[in-house]
Amino acid sequence: MDTLRVDIAYRPLRIGWVIKSGDILAFREAVRLSHTLWGGRFNPIVFADREDEARRLVDLFRVDFLLPVGDSEEAKQFPKKFPHLINPLWHDTLFIGGPKESKRANVLDVHNALVHMRDSPERKAMIEKGFRVYSWQPDDSLSDVFLMHFGAYPDAEQTGIDYSAMVREFLEPAEIAVDAKLPISANTIDHPSIAYLARHGTERHHSIEAGWSYPGFFVGHADNLDDLICAWNLRASDIQLLFIDPRHLARFSEIIPPWEKIMRESLAHRHEWERRLAVWTRSEDTESARAHFPDKELTLCSVSEHMWNGRNVRPPMMHFDQASVLGVLGRDNGQPKVSFPLSEKPFCGDTWFHTQHLVASVSLLSGLYGDDHYTLRPPYLPELNEFCARTMHFQYSKLRLESERIGIVIDAAEADVWLNALPVADLVERIFRLAGYQSKLSNGGLIARQLIARLGGLQGARAFKIHGVRRLIKTHGPSGSFSKKAALQLIGGKDPRRPDAKFSDHEDLHVGPRLRGEKLTPSMVFAQMLKKGLFRMGRELTCPGCRLPSWVALDTLKQKVVCELCGEEHDATGQLLDGDWAYRRSGILGTEKNAMGAIPVALTLQQLDANLTSSRSESAYSLSLNLTPDGATDNSCEIDFVWVIRRPYPRKTAIILGECKDVGPINPEEFKRDIETLVRIADALPAKRFKTFLLVSKLSPFTAEEIECAKGLNTKHKQRAILLTERELEPYHLYERTKADFDIDRHVRSPEDLVRATATMYFNDAQAAPNFAPT
The missing domain is CATH 3.40.1350 (Trna Endonuclease; Chain: A, domain 1)
Structure with a gap:
């Protein structure tokens, strides 16, 4: 068995909430559910009845699975359009448990976060900073903006878990009521809240190239669901934005200056052209959106349904922490298999949380060098999730192909996992299935595969760079034999078709071991090809019976031989004493002259x-x-x-x-x-x-x-x-x-x-x- 380095980045499951356009109640439910989940801040919301836009968002956010919210039939049916995003949860629900047992979360939740930080300096710092739980009147014009920015939990009767009570017990929060008649206090941005808890301890992973991530302001209407979801999805892309409703600008008068100050400080380390804050808006009149911020240098970012194309905003992979472990590489029925522990967990791995699921995003850094038939690093083709899961991990719903990585859905208490290597032939076959083709290795492919395997891999084909080697193979067919002298003349000689080509062009070519500084010779090339089995040694023997010559391989050569032409046995001792070895192409080059x-x-x-x-x-x-x-x-x-x-x-x-x-x-x-x-x-x-x-x-x-x-x-x-x-x-x-x-x-x-x-x-x-x- 060998070992290899495995890089593990633990990340939350990214859920795509599916609602019907105009369903404000479903939006509020999705936001509240997101706040119960550790990492839920990064879950996008899509409209089931706007399929083109929804598909772009699902692809852009690289969601792990979709969950409908609300009573809309369109939302309930929408996940079926993405058969590769199989729900990996037990019973396909966020919360499980019967009427006579305590409810448990099926996804890593803020309860786990609170328990994980129980005795840590993070909890103490959060309490000292003054954790806050906000409340507001349902008829407040900015209630949905507050829901996004401050956060709130669903009723305990809905989930079966009282998250509000947990927060009060662990973080001793201050209860703050938002007055609809007064401006939002400037100090609200100094205190962590429920919304912060849903993203606590997460950071961007380098595997996703950064896109637009300009922090600043989102200008929209608080009673416009499209504006609310657009702002939510931008924030789910890890863009820090403060929602501003220009109709209630006085309510934001105190919070805008400190927010601007903090955002500019967060950009101080960036390049000069990236230090400007931005105004994001869905409005076609972008200049009017900037007019609400006079005397400020702001970049205008206009948002449309076509912006979610991966060229502009690019949601990162958010993860809690990562660890490097040593994996054991062995074979299971001839297939490479790597097993590795799930150590250094940045969450609570107590068995009580065994129902809570997250993703171990792994990168097997050393790969399978020298084995062209298997790979541990498949390309990012999420449509092949189930195929790769069944081939590499057994559990058909618990593997996700990621950018440069493989995501394995684990439960919080899981101790170790394993992955089988993916057969390249099966991968290619599935790729062509996506194009509507059935594929099968041809006869020529079988010959080429055996040839490359005999050469020890693709770099073993370097000898074919020498035109004389190609002439030798082409000159003598499968049944023709030749002497070493003739072979060396062809390898080192000139090609009548190419008088400018010469063997000395390749004297520094590496085709096999030789002393440092020693130049390549035709004899070295021929010896290496013999060693790799491209040619076989033997003797030309003439049968005294039929008087016809035949070639006998060295492996079967003996004093008394049977003529392969007439079948008569004869003593070849005399002929073996004299004469030179004769060589013939091996069967690895095929039965045709051109291989x-x-x-x-x-x-x-x-x-x-x-x-x-x-x-x-x-x-x-x-x-x-x-x-x-x-x-x-x-x-x-x-x-x-x-x-x-x-x-x-x-x-x-x-x-x-x-x-x-x-x-x-x-x-x-x-x-x-x-x-x-x-x-x-x-x-x-x-x-x-x-x-x-x-x-x-x-x-x-x-x-x-x-x-x-x-x-x-x-x-x-x-x-x-x-x-x-x-x-x-x-x-x-x-x-x-x-x-x-x-x-x-x-x-x-x-x-x-x-x-x-x-x-x-x-x-x-x-x-x-x-x-x-x-x-």
């Missing part, structure tokens, strides 16, 4: 692995696949490989679909069909989750006709074509040779870099024309 395209595929993948800066743990690949549209039986197509790159949210998962060609000539109609296949599959992958790139590689220059055809890989709004030839595949750095003819950096870091280089080389006629090969 069914496995070599250009392996070489292309080797270059992607070596040059794209994302580490192996961020990528996964699958070899040649037969794809059949769902419901079809005879409309299958084939791609040579798929390369999947995991990216942090909000960036989409990158997928490179590849078609690899040997040395030409290529039938123009076949090339056109291959291009059309790549385009058809790429367009079928959900654009919401994937950014797709289309790669065509060839071990010779592209013809003008092929380049013209390859332009069809791009569309007006999608530049995704990547073209590579032996010029790019043979050097260590992809564009090491190419940069001599084009203004291209030899280093590439992403598929986008490859797309830009391709456009420079091939899709600018003035530059590309000198490199066209004859048609």
Whole structure:
């Protein structure tokens, strides 16, 4: 067994409250329920009858599951539209317990927070600062604003738990009644309240790239539900905002100056251009919203339903604390499995809280190096939650794919968890199911997979960079034998097709162990290929009976042999005394002379692995696949490989679909069909989750006709074509040779870099024309 480092960030479950537009009672209930939950401040509210906007919010907040609030049938049915967000709670409710037993929370709640801080300095500091519980008249025009800012709990009869009594017992609060005739006191922002308790001890996690987070003011109407929910969701995005109703500006006259002062102090550490406060508003007249704050430098942030697209506001992952533990990596029925303890809990893990659920968000930092068939770091594709849960964790409802992490729903008393590694082949199959295709490894894919495995991984394919190695494999088919001298001549010699290519171009290439400073030789290359099993040793023996020569492998060679042609046994002693060893291609290269395209595929993948800066743990690949549209039986197509790159949210998962060609000539109609296949599959992958790139590689220059055809890989709004030839595949750095003819950096870091280089080389006629090969 091995060990690996596991980073655990404990976070609250993020619940999406679903209500019907106009249902102010459901809004109030959702806000009150949020205040009972530790971390409930960050739960968004969505309208079930505004589906497009609701879907954007569900995706933006990366909610763990949806709960309807209120009596609306639309709200009750809405969660069914997100089958991948399975409710992980017992009985699907927030509170459980029969009529004769005490009620318990099903989600980590503020009771746990209070018990956790019982004997801590935090509780003492909160009491000394003066914890407050506010009350107001139901007919106060700002009652719903107070509900958001000060907080309140549902009636104990509704939840079965008296949270108000708990707060009074643990924090000894002062009871403050808000007078509707007086301005809100300036000192209210100096005292913690119920609303604060719902976010106590949480902080942003670095796994989500920051978006707009300008604190300041939200200008809206306190009796407008759309304004209230917009402000709630902005605050749920961890943006500190004070709700201002301009019709009651006098009520806010005392609290605005100290709020502004505290917010500006909170921005002091930021860059100069990020230190301005903001005015957020749904009003189309943004200038009038800023007019309520004369003589203040404020940034205007206009909010519309289209703002929730992930490019502007970007809710962070809020977590309590994190810990690094040592996980044990073993195997269960051949599948890698990691087990690790849940230690250093930043909450109360007493068994009394075993019903309370939260998320252990884990990152397995060292991954599975050297194992291309499994991954512990799947991409952020929440639609695959249930599939990954069943494959990796057994409990189908308790795993969430996160940005660069995996979320495991645990109960507060849980002591340890385990995860199985995800088979890459199964992951790729599920990805194509999202596009409406059934996938299966093709015969060519099987050969390429075995070849790469025999080479010890993708970097073992470096020997194929040497043109002489490729000539050797192509010159001698599966049944042909050759001498070592002939092999070394081909490996180290010149290619009539490419008189400028020479073995010395690769003398610094690492294909196996050698002394420091020692240059690579053809003999070293041949020895390494023998060691990896690409060639087999044997002898050419002539049968005295049939007078025909046959090759006998070293493993079966003996003094008396049986002729494989006529079946006659004969004594080979004389022939074994004289003569040289003869070599033959092993079956790993396939039964066809061109190895069914496995070599250009392996070489292309080797270059992607070596040059794209994302580490192996961020990528996964699958070899040649037969794809059949769902419901079809005879409309299958084939791609040579798929390369999947995991990216942090909000960036989409990158997928490179590849078609690899040997040395030409290529039938123009076949090339056109291959291009059309790549385009058809790429367009079928959900654009919401994937950014797709289309790669065509060839071990010779592209013809003008092929380049013209390859332009069809791009569309007006999608530049995704990547073209590579032996010029790019043979050097260590992809564009090491190419940069001599084009203004291209030899280093590439992403598929986008490859797309830009391709456009420079091939899709600018003035530059590309000198490199066209004859048609």
